[in-house]
Amino acid sequence: MSIFIISVGYSQKEISGQVLDDQDEKLSGATVMVSKDSVSPILAYGISDANGKFKIAVKNESDSLFLKVSYIGFGTFKKTIQNKSQTLEVKLSPSSESLKEVLVKSEILQQRGDTLSFSVAAFKGKNDRVIADVLKKIPGIDIRPNGQIFYRDEPIQKYYIEGLDLLEGRYNLANDNLSAEAVSKVEILENHQPVKVLDSLEFSERASINIKLKKDITYSGTATAGIGAAPLLWQANVTPMIFTKKQQAIFTYQSNNTGSDVSREIRDFSINFLGDQFTIDKTDWLSIQNISEPPFSQERWLDNNVHLGSANILQRIKENIDLKLNISYLNDYQQQDGSTQTRYFTPTDTIDVIENTNNHLYVSTLQGKLTLENNADKNYLKNQLEFNGFWNAARGVIDRPDTKIKQQLDNPFFGIKNDLRLLRTVGKQLITFNSNTGFTENNQDLMVQPGHFEAIFNDGDPYGEIQQLVSTRKIYTDNSAGFTKALGKFTITPKFGFSFQHQQLDSDVFLNEDDEVLDVNFKNRTEFLQSSVYFKNAFRFESKDETWNLRLSTPLEFKSFNLEDDNFEDSRNLDRLIFEPNFYVRKKISAFWEANASARFSYNFGEIQQLYYGFLLKGYRNLNRYNAPISEEQKQNYSGGVRYRNPLKQLFLNASYSYAYSENNLLYSSNIGENGTTILEAVARNNSFDNHSFKAGGSKYFRELKTTLKLNASYNLSKRQQLLNNTLAEVNTQNLNLRGSLETDIWSWLIANYSGNFSTYTSGFEGNNFQKIETHQHIMELYFYPKDNQYLSLSGEYYGNSLSKNGDNYFVNLGYQFTFKKPKMDLNLSWRNILNTDTFINAYNSQYYYVQSSYQLRPSQVLATLKFSL
Incomplete structure (x- = not known):
């Protein structure tokens, strides 16, 4: 299985390859991450399939990229590579130290630059009916008693539904009534600049939330009589x-x-x-x-x-x-x-x-x-x-x-x-x-x-x-x-x-x-x-x-x-x-x-x-x-x-x-x-x-x-x-x-x-x-x-x-x-x-x-x- 994570704004490069151990055995489930350098946020990541193969699409203007491949029980592979489409062979050696990273679970979370995308199906419980029930389970998010949403102890600045700010700050109405069944993902937009023309001029330290729906045309809501x-x-x-x-x-x-x-x-x-x-x-x-x-x-x-x-x-x-x-x-x-x-x-x-x-x-x-x-x-x-x-x-x-x-x-x-x-x-x-x-x-x-x-x-x-x-x-x-x-x-x-x-x-x-x-x-x-x-x-x-x-x-x-x-x-x-x-x-x-x-x-x-x-x-x-x-x-x-x-x-x-x-x-x-x-x-x-x-x-x-x-x-x-x-x-x-x-x-x-x-x-x-x-x-x-x-x-x-x-x-x-x-x-x-x-x-x-x-x-x-x- 391969995961494709695409960032936007630059020409697309495709990094592909195969992960093997020191005996040339194929490693399935290895985590492959690409960033600008060793300290920058992850741009894209993937998981090697049953044949050890991976394929990742990257859009970035840097001259070089930093590749990191890890697998439980093996030493981590790190290498700076050119920012171009290429095919690589990665060999991992056994390690006596336990790996610090865990495997990326694609059904739970994806990351594209500063955007974290959480799967609603992975967090939704049997008694969860509206999207607020799911949001309170997502790590990093805190919903206060008055309904205000905080991310990492700071209030969110925007609440989007399919990228549109319908409610202008009065998002409790959607949060308390939008059916969780209608939502596919919850996106956390970190360092979000809501004004597009300022995106490359004024950075923002605040986060916003975007609700992704399952269908292009969605009829939802609730009706209650008691x-x-x-x-x-x-x-x-x-x-x-x-x-x-x-x-x-x-x-x-x-x-x-x-x-x-x-x-x-x-x-x-x-x-x-x-x-x-x-x-x-x-x-x-x-x-x-x-x-x-x-x-x-x-x-x-x-x-x-x-x-x-x-x-x-x-x-x-x-x-x-x-x-x-x-x-x-x-x-x-x-x-x-x-x-x-x-x-x-x-x-x-x-x-x-x-x-x-x-x-x-x-x-x-x-x-x-x-x-x-x-x-x-x-x-x-x-x-x-x-x-x-x-x-x-x-x-x-x-x-x-x-x-x-x-x-x-x-x-x-x-x-x-x-x-x-x-x-x-x-x-x-x-x-x-x-x-x-x-x-x-x-x-x-x-x-x-x-x-x-x-x-x-x-x-x-x-x-x-x-x-x-x-x-x-x-x-x-x-x-x-x-x-x-x-x-x-x-x-x-x-x-x-x-x-x-x-x-x-x-x-x-x-x-x-x-x-x-x-x-x-x-x-x-x-x-x-x-x-x-x-x-x-x-x-x-x-x-x-x-x-x-x-x-x-x-x-x-x-x-x-x-x-x-x-x-x-x-x-x-x-x-x-x-x-x-x-x-x-x-x-x-x-x-x-x-x-x-x-x-x-x-x-x-x-x-x-x-x-x-x-x-x-x-x-x-x-x-x-x-x-x-x-x-x-x-x-x-x-x-x-x-x-x-x-x-x-x-x-x-x-x-x-x-x-x-x-x-x-x-x-x-x-x-x-x-x-x-x-x-x-x-x-x-x-x-x-x-x-x-x-x-x-x-x-x-x-x-x-x-x-x-x-x-x-x-x-x-x-x-x-x-x-x-x-x-x-x-x-x-x-x-x-x-x-x-x-x-x-x-x-x-x-x-x-x-x-x-x-x-x-x-x-x-x-x-x-x-x-x-x-x-x-x-x-x-x-x-x-x-x-x-x-x-x-x-x-x-x-x-x-x-x-x-x-x-x-x-x-x-x-x-x-x-x-x-x-x-x-x-x-x-x-x-x-x-x-x-x-x-x-x-x-x-x-x-x-x-x-x-x-x-x-x-x-x-x-x-x-x-x-x-x-």
């Missing part, structure tokens, strides 16, 4: 999909009251290109007091009634030109019930707050993107019009030992922006133009009955009601032009541009319905102008053998800030010329090892959220104001790491260290009252913050055992100053996190999955650690297959923490699934929370307080669902 009891439950999901060479579409309607959070289906994980500073994300100025959500599956605690509709359409107008529409509407009603005990630590005292909470949350969201993209070899154009509309509200009641508090919040938001990015080849250089313009409006209304902060708002006398109104508007634009030019192995990218942002904040406080608080300290009439002119230049270098990649950015920017408040008849101004260098280097040490390092110096300046003069009631017991100069923060970031990637062994390892240090001109003061009310203000005082972070992780697929093992560890150590009740304190924190997972097909009739998480968090003032918490999480799932078309599942979960006396939480679930072949569908019966655990005791701590919460869970319930693959 009903249950305790209380009456329903679940519906209809998600049809179509994929052709020129068209792709995914539609969905989903609804349930079973605790499934369908909003994750439209969560946006887009990674904007460097320099995109403005977004239309919603800012919550005001909030009601919420309960800490449990750190496990929402189906166990989320009391919801949700409806989601989404349409995603891609039309290829002509070669390389795509028109995309992504639009979604979400309507959700949620209830929260529980209690919270918060303990604040100050340098002189401890303060306890006990709250029983009942909240009703109303979410109504309309979001959309319209995108025109031309991604050609010599030109690039992307114009994206995006809008977000929110009509959210919340109602809540807090029962405290001394009083009952009602909260009402209306929280509408609207934002729209247009992004244009243009790259065009003119002569021997690439001309670039970027424009980002948008507008947002936010009007929020918080009502609290009765009000707190009596000494501040009502001369120490109790009062029945307080209302906080906030109205904000923002308009911004950022425009730049430049060029990119290659000078040998160097690339320079100078860019000139300007940006402008105007923000307006109006806020008012009212007491007892119509009585306006006339004191100037409780109003804001603020206008904040930010403008900048910048020259940003980037130098890039890539060695001929691609073992060295360097990037140095040297942006120079003049920033101007002007804040005026008509209510206080005051203003603040700041002009700064800033230099923010950024350096990155990557070295490929060998075909499997690489190292990287980076250094960055940057500035952060205050936004309007930290600039208002008058008091703002953020929540019923949180009062903020920032009557201080415009904040300035100087940050230094340094990092370094090593990575090991051996596709032949399906082994991926990584380790990194980073250090961050910042200096600030403002220190934030928290004054905590005996009833837990907190007044946060900014004080002009120089202070610093530093943080050390260590990360390590690895994943390995054991083919013989059909097992994927993943382990990750992280440790953070930080130090900062804090003013607590007018006393300066240095707050230290330490955080250790260990997590791992094991997915294995033990026997044909038994599949077992395990995941665990252990963390410790310690915080305290200098020389006095006042709190340490340990948390545990363990999940075990067993699937028993008496026959191929049915299984019985049993799962157990444990969650615990060291702070709570009753912090041990246990859950048991039982399920049965029968698969009908005609028509193909799954009948699933599930019994969730068999132990009927009704509350979850959780605890967490922060810099100077800890919170212990008891969350009301969903009761024991039974659900029957029918699931079809479309």
Whole structure:
């Protein structure tokens, strides 16, 4: 058997030959690898057939190639050969040393340069239905609880289906609903540059994923209908999909009251290109007091009634030109019930707050993107019009030992922006133009009955009601032009541009319905102008053998800030010329090892959220104001790491260290009252913050055992100053996190999955650690297959923490699934929370307080669902 691996871009050469031992016996199954040299990534590989013969097609511009042939029990053959079509005879001598390399299993993995192609059939288990089930088993890939995909501990930048980016960052919709049966391979595109015209000019250290389908025309998707009891439950999901060479579409309607959070289906994980500073994300100025959500599956605690509709359409107008529409509407009603005990630590005292909470949350969201993209070899154009509309509200009641508090919040938001990015080849250089313009409006209304902060708002006398109104508007634009030019192995990218942002904040406080608080300290009439002119230049270098990649950015920017408040008849101004260098280097040490390092110096300046003069009631017991100069923060970031990637062994390892240090001109003061009310203000005082972070992780697929093992560890150590009740304190924190997972097909009739998480968090003032918490999480799932078309599942979960006396939480679930072949569908019966655990005791701590919460869970319930693959 021979394997053909072809790289693209250069004239094709064919390397063929025969592998023999020292007795001229033919060796079947020898691994043959071709690379540029002994340390470069593998360009192509093959396996000798029954006659010892191999044949490999290579496309590469190098004058020479490096050939490596290995076989178990024999010494490795290494030779530099000419880059031309040729036939070779390779003789291997017996070796007393065991061979370090394993055989390439062609049915599992193929490699073409920086592209790893994993066979879905090799990883797909009996109970895997959608492509997300398969992805989580692939070594190197990690899917976080919110659905975001990480590769080697870094988020992926693109999620393609047959090379097309239909979903623009909202890839959960495909990942959770695309049938694994329709997919042939999962491709990991390492060091992927999504803009074709930049492919040879700007290297990328990020990876993307491409889903390869079995058919040129694919109809797929899922349909689910379910009903249950305790209380009456329903679940519906209809998600049809179509994929052709020129068209792709995914539609969905989903609804349930079973605790499934369908909003994750439209969560946006887009990674904007460097320099995109403005977004239309919603800012919550005001909030009601919420309960800490449990750190496990929402189906166990989320009391919801949700409806989601989404349409995603891609039309290829002509070669390389795509028109995309992504639009979604979400309507959700949620209830929260529980209690919270918060303990604040100050340098002189401890303060306890006990709250029983009942909240009703109303979410109504309309979001959309319209995108025109031309991604050609010599030109690039992307114009994206995006809008977000929110009509959210919340109602809540807090029962405290001394009083009952009602909260009402209306929280509408609207934002729209247009992004244009243009790259065009003119002569021997690439001309670039970027424009980002948008507008947002936010009007929020918080009502609290009765009000707190009596000494501040009502001369120490109790009062029945307080209302906080906030109205904000923002308009911004950022425009730049430049060029990119290659000078040998160097690339320079100078860019000139300007940006402008105007923000307006109006806020008012009212007491007892119509009585306006006339004191100037409780109003804001603020206008904040930010403008900048910048020259940003980037130098890039890539060695001929691609073992060295360097990037140095040297942006120079003049920033101007002007804040005026008509209510206080005051203003603040700041002009700064800033230099923010950024350096990155990557070295490929060998075909499997690489190292990287980076250094960055940057500035952060205050936004309007930290600039208002008058008091703002953020929540019923949180009062903020920032009557201080415009904040300035100087940050230094340094990092370094090593990575090991051996596709032949399906082994991926990584380790990194980073250090961050910042200096600030403002220190934030928290004054905590005996009833837990907190007044946060900014004080002009120089202070610093530093943080050390260590990360390590690895994943390995054991083919013989059909097992994927993943382990990750992280440790953070930080130090900062804090003013607590007018006393300066240095707050230290330490955080250790260990997590791992094991997915294995033990026997044909038994599949077992395990995941665990252990963390410790310690915080305290200098020389006095006042709190340490340990948390545990363990999940075990067993699937028993008496026959191929049915299984019985049993799962157990444990969650615990060291702070709570009753912090041990246990859950048991039982399920049965029968698969009908005609028509193909799954009948699933599930019994969730068999132990009927009704509350979850959780605890967490922060810099100077800890919170212990008891969350009301969903009761024991039974659900029957029918699931079809479309």
